[in-house]
Amino acid sequence: MLSYHPGDSFAHRLDPRTKLLAQAAFAVAAFAHTTPRGLAVLTVVTGAFLAAGRLSPWRALVGYLPALPFLVAGPLVSIVEVRAWTVGIDPAAAVGPVLASYRVLLILFVSAVYLHTTPVRDSRAAIQRLVPGRAGRLLGVGVALVFRFLPLLRADLGRIRDASAARLGRERPLRERMQIVASAGLRRAFDRADQLALALRARCFAWNPTLPALRFARRDVVGLFVAVALVSAVLL
Structure with missing residues (x-):
């Protein structure tokens, strides 16, 4: 990635x-x-x-x-x-x-x-300076989160596929394998989202950080x- x-x-x-x-x-x-x-x-x-x-x-x-x-x-x-x-x-x-x-x-x-x-911090700073106001801050936060967590979610899917293959998952039909990976990936994504929300609250997340x-x-x-x-x- x-x-x-x-x-x-x-x-x-x-x-x-x-x-x-x-x-x-x-x-x-x-x-x-x-x-x-x-x-x-x-x-x-x-x-x-x-x-x-x-x-x-x-x-x-x-x-x-x-x-x-x-x-x-x-x-x-x-x-x-x-x-x-x-x-x-x-x-x-x-x-x-x-x-x-x-x-x-x-x-x-x-x-x-x-x-x-x-x-990532430089990207967020650049976007917030190019797009003024709260819209720029919201867009900057969104870009920063995507850049940081998309690689994590992709790595999670890779680990799920490897774990399924280690348990003879390749012997299952393709549709069943896709269902297992998709459901486990969604559960992991929601877990990541909950951890992110908790981390933001613990760090007193603000719209105007020092960039x-x-x-x-x-x-x-x-x-x-x-x-x-x-x-x-x-x-x-």
């Missing part, structure tokens, strides 16, 4: 607000230029993002492994044609879905760089330039 890893890369030293703006600009550019030429250019830009964060493409791909079947399923489903009780295959129909899936994959790679190089100070530096000019260039590519 992708999460923050301390480091000294160029992306690690950028202000989180700069990274958020660059990530949003990349997503806008990707949706505006979903063509072979546009995606080829964006692939080079994605490589620059990965290099700035010292994150290997393979590690980013493994981190988003659960999403890959959906990206592959779209083009496969699109080539099937049903006409008057007959089923045919039209490979040309997969061009658009393939480009769309590759576009999403590039956006996921760029977001992986952000997750890899940005602490890390964020400051733009000279190196952020590079990130802002990339964001402006991507937005300009969309407008022009």
Whole structure:
């Protein structure tokens, strides 16, 4: 699971607000230029993002492994044609879905760089400064909780599957195995939620915590330039 890893890369030293703006600009550019030429250019830009964060493409791909079947399923489903009780295959129909899936994959790679190089507290501070008022504080808390506890829930599911396999769970029908993992995973998620609520009350949870100070530096000019260039590519 992708999460923050301390480091000294160029992306690690950028202000989180700069990274958020660059990530949003990349997503806008990707949706505006979903063509072979546009995606080829964006692939080079994605490589620059990965290099700035010292994150290997393979590690980013493994981190988003659960999403890959959906990206592959779209083009496969699109080539099937049903006409008057007959089923045919039209490979040309997969061009658009393939480009769309590759576009999403590039956006996921760029977001992986952000997750890899940005602490959760910095993400919360950046969101609360970009979105003013109580809405920003609520959004910041939500993002922080998701970043912290989604890896825990995924690890819980992995342990549940391993425990089921150790008890000859693989001998059971697939439907029964899915039911066991899902029910145990939900119980564990509710337990996590109860523990979280208790921990928040014990620590006198407040809407206005002391967050890390964020400051733009000279190196952020590079990130802002990339964001402006991507937005300009969309407008022009």
